[in-house]
Amino acid sequence: MRMTRYFIPTLREIPSDAQIVSHRLMLRAGMIKQAAAGIYSWMPLGLRVLQKIERIVHEEQIRAGHIPLLMPTLQPAGLWRESGRYDDYGEEMLRITDRHQRDLLYGPTNEELITDIFRGHVRSYRDLPLTLYHIQWKFRDEIRPRYGIMRGREFLMKDGYNFDVDKEAAIHSYNRHMVSYLRTYQRMGLQAIPMRADTGPIGGKYSHEFLVLADTGESEVFFDSAILDLQFEGRDIDYDSRGNCARLVDHWTSHYARTDETHDQDVFEETVPESRRRRSKGIEVGQIFYFSTKYSEPMGASVSNANGELVNVHMGSHGIGVSRLVGAIIEASHDERGIVWPSSVAPFQVGIVSAATGHAETEAVCNALYQELTGLGIETLYDDRTERAGAKFATMELIGLPWRITVGPRGLKTGQVELVRRKSGDSKQYATGEIVAALCYQLEAHN
Numbered sequence: 001m002r003m004t005r006y007f008i009p010t011l012r013e014i015p016s017d018a019q020i021v022s023h024r025l026m027l028r029a030g031m032i033k034q035a036a037a038g039i040y041s042w043m044p045l046g047l048r049v050l051q052k053i054e055r056i057v058h059e060e061q062i063r064a065g066h067i068p069l070l071m072p073t074l075q076p077a078g079l080w081r082e083s084g085r086y087d088d089y090g091e092e093m094l095r096i097t098d099r100h101q102r103d104l105l106y107g108p109t110n111e112e113l114i115t116d117i118f119r120g121h122v123r124s125y126r127d128l129p130l131t132l133y134h135i136q137w138k139f140r141d142e143i144r145p146r147y148g149i150m151r152g153r154e155f156l157m158k159d160g161y162n163f164d165v166d167k168e169a170a171i172h173s174y175n176r177h178m179v180s181y182l183r184t185y186q187r188m189g190l191q192a193i194p195m196r197a198d199t200g201p202i203g204g205k206y207s208h209e210f211l212v213l214a215d216t217g218e219s220e221v222f223f224d225s226a227i228l229d230l231q232f233e234g235r236d237i238d239y240d241s242r243g244n245c246a247r248l249v250d251h252w253t254s255h256y257a258r259t260d261e262t263h264d265q266d267v268f269e270e271t272v273p274e275s276r277r278r279r280s281k282g283i284e285v286g287q288i289f290y291f292s293t294k295y296s297e298p299m300g301a302s303v304s305n306a307n308g309e310l311v312n313v314h315m316g317s318h319g320i321g322v323s324r325l326v327g328a329i330i331e332a333s334h335d336e337r338g339i340v341w342p343s344s345v346a347p348f349q350v351g352i353v354s355a356a357t358g359h360a361e362t363e364a365v366c367n368a369l370y371q372e373l374t375g376l377g378i379e380t381l382y383d384d385r386t387e388r389a390g391a392k393f394a395t396m397e398l399i400g401l402p403w404r405i406t407v408g409p410r411g412l413k414t415g416q417v418e419l420v421r422r423k424s425g426d427s428k429q430y431a432t433g434e435i436v437a438a439l440c441y442q443l444e445a446h447n
């Protein structure tokens with residue numbers, strides 16, 4: 001992409017109402033624009049990151065055997081009356097009446113709608129296990145939307161729903177989700193800790209939240225610091241194996257880790273040595289639930305089991321805050337000059353900066369490089385504006401692309417260009433004929 005043909009509405013001034021660094025950086029880098037309180041437009045650069053995150057979520061869900069579909073944002077109130085949640089959900093639910101005076105709502109979550117789909121089509125245990133999910137916009141009329149897209153009113157969520165014939169099978173689905181979530185966050189360069197959590201309006205007995213530690217997080221968390229040393233060992237995970245998934249879940253949940261809602265100070269002190277007790281803040285980037293037959297029973301979602309008996313299906317639901325993750329990744333990865341994207345979610349892999357606008361040879365080399373890199377399928381942002389070199393560097397640092405190639409008359413005298421890594425600031429000169437191979441090597445090495 002050529003910067004002159006693109007749209008990155010960067011801001012020079014830091015807006016005073018942006019309290020946390022990710023919100024400030026997203027506004028400054030022109031990634032989002034507020035439309036109303038807690039409601040944002042995603043500018044082109046922000047959208048690219050959001051879509052990268054979506055893609056990773058899809059890949060890991062599909063790898064775990066879960067099936068994507070797409071449900072609407074607007075839902076009929078009738079289904080929520082069946083489950084009893086229409087009144088229970090309270091003021092966070094945005095209620096809408098259409099021209100025929102029918103009650104609708106903008107979905108804050110989808111347990112009812114998916115249960116309705118299931119009960120209309122599935123009759124037998126032979127069709128189970130089944131996990132359906134989608135990535136769709138949600139609306140929750142949060143009393144205090146804040147921190148930009150971190151606590152929005154409209155936000156993008158991946159929500160998945162498992163249907164199983166009995167509790168054991170549903171616990172396996174729960175475990176499978178936990179493992180697939182840990183993999184998902186890891187691919188985005190995040191360490192998200194599963195913490196035992198309260199179930200809130202979703203209900204049920206089992207729940208874990210996934211928290212990324214950050215001073216700006218809204219959740220208070222208590223944990224054993226040993227959990228920070230855990231390695232994700234499950235590269236080749238057999239998602240069909242109950243034992244394999246259960247072992248991984250045990251591995252990740254054996255240390256004390258709870259949010260303030262479930263924290264028990266006595267248990268904390270009894271089970272965690274004092275030197276390892278940590279109290280901190282965290283950003284909740286996902287939550288999983290097993291709620292048994294809470295929705296299948298009132299809504300009549302049942303299947304015949306192996307003995308021919310009709311049983312209510314066991315369900316759970318599982319959510320990832322897709323739009324919130326953009327903010328969480330920035331909170332975890334930035335410096336005083338701007339964002340430092342992990343390459344898996346970076347909007348472009350490399351930026352080309354011409355350090356001397358109007359200098360014919362410099363521009364020719366930039367153009368050739370740009371053609372070659374885009375031809376190779378490498379996402380490249382070429383800053384071809386007529387700005388000072390300093391301003392171009394500042395923009396590149398702000399928007400945080402993993403690599404920058406700088407081309408200038410001084411280097412070209414000896415046929416060289418510079419490759420800079422955003423994360424470390426390390427820079428190295430390469431001959432113009434070698435830079436593409438060097439970059440490809442680095443992209444591979446740091447993938």
Ligand code: 5CA
Pocket residue numbers: 108109110111140142149150151152153154155157158159160202284285286287317318319320321322323324
């Ligand atoms: N039905 C369940 C699972 S699908 C559910 O709704 N779970 S949730 O309420 O925990 O939401 C899932 C994730 O969405 C949260 O962990 C959080 O990362 C994200 N999320 C929730 N509320 C907001 C919000 N107001 N703004 C941005 N992200 C949010």
